[in-house]
Amino acid sequence: MHAAVVTDFGSPDVFEPTELPDPAPAPGQVAIDVTHAAVGLIDVYLRQGLYQDQTGLPQPPYVPGLEVAGTVRALGDGVAGLRVGEPVVTLSGNGAEGGYASVALADAALTTSLDGTGVDPALAVAAVPNAATAYLALTEVAHLKPGEHVLVHGALGGLASAFPGVARALGAAGVTGTVRRSSLERARASALPYDEVVPADDLAEAVGDRRFDVVVDPVGGRVRTASLGVMAPMGRMLLVGNASGDWQHTVPTNALWGGNLALLGYAVGFHLPHHPELAGPAASAALEAVRKGLVQIDVQTVPLSQAAQAHRLLENGSVAGRIVLTP
Ligand SMILES: NC(=O)c1ccc[n+]([C@@H]2O[C@H](COP(=O)([O-])OP(=O)(O)OC[C@H]3O[C@@H](n4cnc5c(N)ncnc54)[C@H](OP(=O)(O)O)[C@@H]3O)[C@@H](O)[C@H]2O)c1
Numbered sequence: 001m002h003a004a005v006v007t008d009f010g011s012p013d014v015f016e017p018t019e020l021p022d023p024a025p026a027p028g029q030v031a032i033d034v035t036h037a038a039v040g041l042i043d044v045y046l047r048q049g050l051y052q053d054q055t056g057l058p059q060p061p062y063v064p065g066l067e068v069a070g071t072v073r074a075l076g077d078g079v080a081g082l083r084v085g086e087p088v089v090t091l092s093g094n095g096a097e098g099g100y101a102s103v104a105l106a107d108a109a110l111t112t113s114l115d116g117t118g119v120d121p122a123l124a125v126a127a128v129p130n131a132a133t134a135y136l137a138l139t140e141v142a143h144l145k146p147g148e149h150v151l152v153h154g155a156l157g158g159l160a161s162a163f164p165g166v167a168r169a170l171g172a173a174g175v176t177g178t179v180r181r182s183s184l185e186r187a188r189a190s191a192l193p194y195d196e197v198v199p200a201d202d203l204a205e206a207v208g209d210r211r212f213d214v215v216v217d218p219v220g221g222r223v224r225t226a227s228l229g230v231m232a233p234m235g236r237m238l239l240v241g242n243a244s245g246d247w248q249h250t251v252p253t254n255a256l257w258g259g260n261l262a263l264l265g266y267a268v269g270f271h272l273p274h275h276p277e278l279a280g281p282a283a284s285a286a287l288e289a290v291r292k293g294l295v296q297i298d299v300q301t302v303p304l305s306q307a308a309q310a311h312r313l314l315e316n317g318s319v320a321g322r323i324v325l326t327p
Pocket residue numbers: 039040041042092133154155156157158159160178179180181183218219239240241242243244245266267268269314317319321
């Protein structure tokens with residue numbers, strides 16, 4: 001198979017196109033002929049070596065890529081409910097790297113059929129895994145209730161884009177997005193189902209006296225602390241990423257006590273593999289939201305041989321929507 005291998009921790013230059021033996025599925029896994037592999041900021045962090053001391057995370061040389069779409073090539077022992085040739089997409093949290101390749105392995109429990117859905121595989125891999133993550137974060141962690149108001153930071157980002165559609169499907173009364181000023185124009189032209197998108201730079205002024213029951217924060221840094229001032233009593237903030245790159249930022253915890261607020265972390269990769277029973281409902285909700293056009297994220301396809309360039313684009317913040325590699 002063709003693969004884009006990370007040969008060392010470091011800059012995007014560490015990518016090397018490599019021919020590797022086709023992998024065979026272990027029991028409970030499927031092998032997938034990959035047509036599209038998603039690229040996310042987490043791939044960038046792993047390649048940079050940000051988590052190099054954390055056990056269980058990949059060490060070079062490795063093939064990155066957590067989410068793929070394609071067709072089932074082979075079934076491991078004990079796999080039922082999927083057939084060879086079936087179009088599929090995998091959910092985040094597969095636990096496995098290996099997506100930046102022409103053949104990838106995935107846990108069957110976290111592999112969802114696209115048969116008969118009419119969902120394009122490029123959109124599927126760009127939107128379904130993140131929409132499933134959004135569903136899990138909003139239902140299992142933030143316990144979003146119908147009629148509540150949601151605020152989503154970094155509103156056009158890969159993960160963030162999945163939240164407004166899923167929140168609406170769960171009955172949210174309104175969804176507001178925030179972006180940096182440089183993205184405001186693009187946000188206002190976006191097909192994502194936000195009621196409004198406001199500048200993140202001065203959050204308090206931008207939202208006035210509106211208050212939010214659930215805040216979704218994949219950005220971190222200053223906007224995280226600013227969010228405490230615009231949350232409704234009993235509000236919950238989902239900490240789901242740190243796109244700001246501000247790893248030193250801390251939040252004043254006495255503000256939680258005084259404001260009746262909660263901060264809740266969620267990382268799908270450390271949750272879903274331990275709760276595969278949640279994958280089916282999350283995948284169904286995600287696919288339904290995508291099929292209804294609620295997660296219309298822009299998808300930019302780049303050949304697998306240009307994986308390094310895809311990472312450069314993501315690192316310098318010039319991706320509108322999501323990048324998908326095609327082997
Ligand atoms: N918790 C989970 O299970 C999970 C799953 C997937 C991803 N993540 C995490 O979520 C975060 C976002 O990942 P992604 O793949 O969605 O990334 P992405 O597509 O690059 O989106 C990041 C967004 O953050 C915004 N942003 C604000 N300040 C920024 C800054 N200083 N530098 C760069 N971007 C900034 C950007 O929006 P504007 O420029 O428009 O403001 C951008 O659209 C990452 O930390 C990733 O690890 C978590």
